[in-house]
Amino acid sequence: MHFKAVQNTTSLFIYQALIAVAILLGSVLTSSSSAQTAPEPAAQDPGSYAALADLLENDKTREKLIEQLRNLPPDTDRPSVPAQAAQDPADVPVSQRLAAGLQTFTAQLVDDLRETVVIMKSLALGDGVPGSSTQLWANTLKALLIAVLATLAAYAILRMLAGFVFARLNIWIVKDSPSRTVTSTPGHPGHRSQSGALYRFASLALGRKLLGVAAAFVVDVAASLLAALAGYVAVMAFTAGDVQATVFALQFLTAFVLIEIAKSVSRGIFATRYEQLRLLPLSPESATYWNHWLSLLIGLTGYGLMVIVPVATAIFRPSVGQVAGLFIMLAVYIYGVRGVWKNRKNVSAALVARAEQASAAVFGTLIRVLARSWHLLALAYLTILLVVSQAAQQYALIFMARATLQSVAAIALGMILAAALTSLATRRLRIPDDWRRALPLLESRLNAYVPMALKALRLAILVLVTLVVLDAWHAFDLISWLESDRGQATVALLFHVGIILAIAALTWTVIASIIEHRLGATSHRKASEREKTLLMLFRNAAAVVIATMTVLIVLSQIGINVGPLIAGAGVAGLAIGFGAQKLVQDVITGIFIQLENGMNQNDIVELAGLFGTVEKITIRSVVIRTLDGGYHLIPFSTIDKLTNHTRDYGYHYAEYNIAHRESVDEAIAQLELAFQDMMQDPELAAEVLEDISIPGVTALNERGFSIRVLIKTTPGNQWLIQRAFNRLMKQRFDAAGIELPYPHTVLHFGRDKSGHAEPVDIRGVDTLKEVKGETPASF
Numbered sequence: 001m002h003f004k005a006v007q008n009t010t011s012l013f014i015y016q017a018l019i020a021v022a023i024l025l026g027s028v029l030t031s032s033s034s035a036q037t038a039p040e041p042a043a044q045d046p047g048s049y050a051a052l053a054d055l056l057e058n059d060k061t062r063e064k065l066i067e068q069l070r071n072l073p074p075d076t077d078r079p080s081v082p083a084q085a086a087q088d089p090a091d092v093p094v095s096q097r098l099a100a101g102l103q104t105f106t107a108q109l110v111d112d113l114r115e116t117v118v119i120m121k122s123l124a125l126g127d128g129v130p131g132s133s134t135q136l137w138a139n140t141l142k143a144l145l146i147a148v149l150a151t152l153a154a155y156a157i158l159r160m161l162a163g164f165v166f167a168r169l170n171i172w173i174v175k176d177s178p179s180r181t182v183t184s185t186p187g188h189p190g191h192r193s194q195s196g197a198l199y200r201f202a203s204l205a206l207g208r209k210l211l212g213v214a215a216a217f218v219v220d221v222a223a224s225l226l227a228a229l230a231g232y233v234a235v236m237a238f239t240a241g242d243v244q245a246t247v248f249a250l251q252f253l254t255a256f257v258l259i260e261i262a263k264s265v266s267r268g269i270f271a272t273r274y275e276q277l278r279l280l281p282l283s284p285e286s287a288t289y290w291n292h293w294l295s296l297l298i299g300l301t302g303y304g305l306m307v308i309v310p311v312a313t314a315i316f317r318p319s320v321g322q323v324a325g326l327f328i329m330l331a332v333y334i335y336g337v338r339g340v341w342k343n344r345k346n347v348s349a350a351l352v353a354r355a356e357q358a359s360a361a362v363f364g365t366l367i368r369v370l371a372r373s374w375h376l377l378a379l380a381y382l383t384i385l386l387v388v389s390q391a392a393q394q395y396a397l398i399f400m401a402r403a404t405l406q407s408v409a410a411i412a413l414g415m416i417l418a419a420a421l422t423s424l425a426t427r428r429l430r431i432p433d434d435w436r437r438a439l440p441l442l443e444s445r446l447n448a449y450v451p452m453a454l455k456a457l458r459l460a461i462l463v464l465v466t467l468v469v470l471d472a473w474h475a476f477d478l479i480s481w482l483e484s485d486r487g488q489a490t491v492a493l494l495f496h497v498g499i500i501l502a503i504a505a506l507t508w509t510v511i512a513s514i515i516e517h518r519l520g521a522t523s524h525r526k527a528s529e530r531e532k533t534l535l536m537l538f539r540n541a542a543a544v545v546i547a548t549m550t551v552l553i554v555l556s557q558i559g560i561n562v563g564p565l566i567a568g569a570g571v572a573g574l575a576i577g578f579g580a581q582k583l584v585q586d587v588i589t590g591i592f593i594q595l596e597n598g599m600n601q602n603d604i605v606e607l608a609g610l611f612g613t614v615e616k617i618t619i620r621s622v623v624i625r626t627l628d629g630g631y632h633l634i635p636f637s638t639i640d641k642l643t644n645h646t647r648d649y650g651y652h653y654a655e656y657n658i659a660h661r662e663s664v665d666e667a668i669a670q671l672e673l674a675f676q677d678m679m680q681d682p683e684l685a686a687e688v689l690e691d692i693s694i695p696g697v698t699a700l701n702e703r704g705f706s707i708r709v710l711i712k713t714t715p716g717n718q719w720l721i722q723r724a725f726n727r728l729m730k731q732r733f734d735a736a737g738i739e740l741p742y743p744h745t746v747l748h749f750g751r752d753k754s755g756h757a758e759p760v761d762i763r764g765v766d767t768l769k770e771v772k773g774e775t776p777a778s779f
Contacts, residue, residue, distance in 0.1 A: 105390070109326070112319035119316055137315050139245040144311070146238050147249035151231030151256055158223035165219050166274050169212040173276040209276065216277050217268045224260035228253045248311055255306035258397075259298055266294045281354075293339050297332060304328035305389060305397055322393065329389045336382045344375035366415070384473065406472035414465035421454050421461075442513040449505060496557050504550040508543065515539045534594055537619060582637055586620040589636035598642050604716055606643035608634050649689055650718035652711040652725060659704045659739040667707060668694055670736050674728040675711070684724050687717040704741040 231253050239245040270291035271278035278287055305325060313321030351371035355364045389396040429450060431443045471478035481487040515535045556562045594617070599605050603614045605624070612626035622639075624632040658667050675692040679685045690712040699706040713721045733740065751757045 109322075112322045115317060115319040116323045119320055139239065139242070140248050141311075141315075143235050143239050143245045144248035144252055147231045147235045147252050150234035151227050151253065154230035155223065155227035155260075158227055162219050162223045163273075166216055166277065169216055170274040170276045173208045173212045175208075213268055213271075213277055213279060216271075216274075217264055220264040220267060221261055224257055224264065227260075228257045231256070247314075248307075251310055252307050255302055258306070258401075259302035262298045262302070263295050266291055266298070270294075297336055300328060300332045300335075301385070301389075302397065304332070305393055309393055325393045326390060329386050333382055333386045337379060340375050340378040340382070347374060348372065403472040403474075407469045410465045410468040410472070414461050417461050418458055421457055424450075424454065442509065445509045445513055449509070493557060497554055500550060500553050500557065504546055508546050511542050511546075512539060537594065537617075540619075582635070583620065585637040586635045589639065590617075590619055590621070593636060593639070593642070599644050603647075604645045606645065607639050607641065610634070645718070646716040648715060650713045650715055652709070652713060652718045652721045654709045654722065654726075655698060655706045656709065656729070657701075657704050657706050657741055659741040662704075662738050664697060664705065664707070666736065667733075667738055668696075670732040670738060671707065671709060671729060674725060674732045677728045677732070678721070678724050681724070684721065687714045687721060689713060703743065 231249070235246055235249040235253075239249075268277070269279050270282065270287040272284065272288045272291050275284070280287070282290070305328070308328065309321045309325040312324045348371045351367050351374065355367035355371065385396070385400055388399055392399070429443065429447050431446070435442060467476060467478050470476035482491070515538065518535055552562050552566070555565070593599065599614050599617070599622070601614050601617060604612070605614055607622075607624070610624050610626055610632055612624040612630075612632070614622060615625045615631075616623040621633055621635045624634060626632060656667075656671070658664075671694060672692060679688065688711060693710040693712075695708050695710070697705050698708045709725075711718075711721055711725065
């Protein structure tokens with residue numbers, strides 16, 4: 001942009017500035033003289049008048065000024081702007097602005113075409129260009145021709161010399177490659193070490209390739225600069241230092257340097273003659289095709305807008321330059337669109353095949369997306385180039401180059417950061433050993449957050465890259481947005497929300513790690529059932545509190561007033577408290593039962609008329625699983641008495657009834673023997689805490705006498721000991737002939753009034769005994 005402003009005839013620029021000063025001074029003087037009530041005008045700068053006087057006094061500058069005035073288009077040819085169009089553009093709808101811009105462009109194009117046709121007819125008839133003399137530009141055109149010939153000749157020689165350097169670099173890259181120096185057979189003892197050598201050589205080859213491509217690019221750019229220098233020397237020698245005569249030549253040399261640097265990038269990517277210097281994995285035919293296609297686009301666009309259009313504008317009229325630029329860019333657009341549309345399927349297939357070989361999933365996904373949409377992006381790029389070149393030909397290439405470089409740099413940096421994040425995903429986060437010993441699960445929990453954090457960072461990178469790309473194409477002004485109050489507020493909001501979420505996640509991670517550690521995450525210490533219950537309740541409560549506070553704080557940060565929300569929640573809580581007194585009673589009773597360690601999970605309890613195992617405890621209720629498998633949900637408010645049979649220890653408590661005819665001492669001795677038999681079993685003996693306790697005879701009744709037995713056991717195993725002891729006690733009593741009493745019944749047969757009773761008929765019994773060969777017992 002700076003070169004165009006300076007080289008578009010240095011004196012021409014000065015003349016136009018002086019004309020503007022003169023017009024401004026004239027308008028000021030006119031307005032001051034016509035406004036009678038206006039205040040006295042400020043004193044004008046005498047330097048401006050002096051400069052204008054010096055300009056008109058010099059013959060050469062005066063002739064140039066007259067020529068420039070004649071070259072200006074008449075004011076009547078330009079469409080007048082309506083008075084209502086002077087309103088603020090921001091108040092005009094987008095559709096109207098687009099329609100007005102299109103109308104203005106169309107009218108300007110029609111005028112330029114009409115004027116160009118007139119100029120071409122004049123040239124064809126030999127009348128010359130009205131208001132212009134081609135003789136004035138003869139030396140300038142000769143200098144341009146000399147610059148072109150000298151630059152191209154020098155460039156051809158330098159490219160020939162550079163070819164030797166390229167060939168040496170191509171050989172140097174493959175020198176000592178793995179395919180030449182290392183061979184291994186799978187299964188061979190040295191295969192593993194040779195595979196490591198292959199990896200090292202592959203890394204060395206990749207580094208050499210990048211270094212060789214960079215060196216070739218430097219040599220290529222140096223050849224372009226030296227060729228431009230040779231052309232500049234030739235032009236200066238021909239013109240003898242005449243600045244006016246070197247305008248077109250300098251424009252060409254500048255365009256040549258910029259265009260050849262762009263072509264050097266293309267040659268570095270495709271490298272048609274040197275396969276090792278080629279960055280993309282393409283066949284020689286494909287590389288030659290795409291390099292030729294891209295070089296032709298760059299050359300037509302660059303030389304057309306930077307050389308042909310300025311020359312046509314200066315020699316003829318600006319309208320001729322506009323028309324020439326239009327036809328050149330239409331040719332470039334048609335050629336580019338044709339090439340993209342012709343090769344869209346081949347390129348898509350190649351990109352899909354490349355995506356299958358991608359080392360990272362994120363790169364594979366990006367390449368697949370590019371395979372489906374690359375031709376749309378290319379067509380959009382060519383369309384933007386066409387539109388920009390017609391809207392502002394002088395700055396079109398500068399805008400496209402800046403936008404392209406900014407977009408490519410943003411996308412490349414984003415892909416590098418995404419690749420770095422992908423590599424970090426494979427590494428585990430390490431915490432200090434002291435922390436790991438105190439909180440064994442903290443490290444695993446932190447590593448569980450790593451994939452989520454990486455996804456959030458990738459999303460942030462994608463959004464940032466998108467904004468930078470939109471800013472590059474002026475679809476979004478990123479700098480202005482960041483400097484505005486809204487942009488700064490948005491960035492601050494995202495920063496604050498991120499900090500809040502990070503603190504909430506860290507708090508929950510630490511609390512959950514501590515709770516899980518206390519719940520018996522390590523083998524050094526196991527938590528009791530009471531601790532498990534209380535810690536689980538505390539963890540649930542902590543989760544609810546952290547989630548609620550985080551949501552409220554985030555809502556307050558994004559601008560939502562949480563005061564009414566908190567007040568409404570308080571009123572709703574009060575209403576719920578009055579309407580759900582039973583629920584509140586359940587919660588309060590449950591809290592006190594847990595604080596008093598009344599019961600825990602897996603305890604065997606008796607409550608609310610039920611006997612079973614505690615299967616689940618919540619803040620409001622307890623679940624009892626009875627022996628028949630029943631699932632009983634009992635609210636805490638219904639519990640008025642709780643019996644826990646698994647607290648500290650248990651007792652096998654029994655009252656054994658023995659017949660009156662048996663000896664008490666013998667019965668007690670047999671009970672002790674049965675206990676000794678039970679203690680022979682290691683599994684049962686492990687559950688007995690003390691020796692058997694037999695207080696003695698506790699009752700005498702119609703059936704016999706009762707002996708009490710007490711055996712102290714571990715919590716919850718008294719029923720196991722009961723079953724085992726009863727079995728062994730029955731075996732001992734049977735072996736000793738000790739009778740366990742059974743109910744005795746006295747039969748009374750009816751009598752008549754005289755006191756006589758009929759004899760009992762027992763013949764059926766006698767008959768039965770005789771059949772069995774037994775004699776009835778005597779009574």
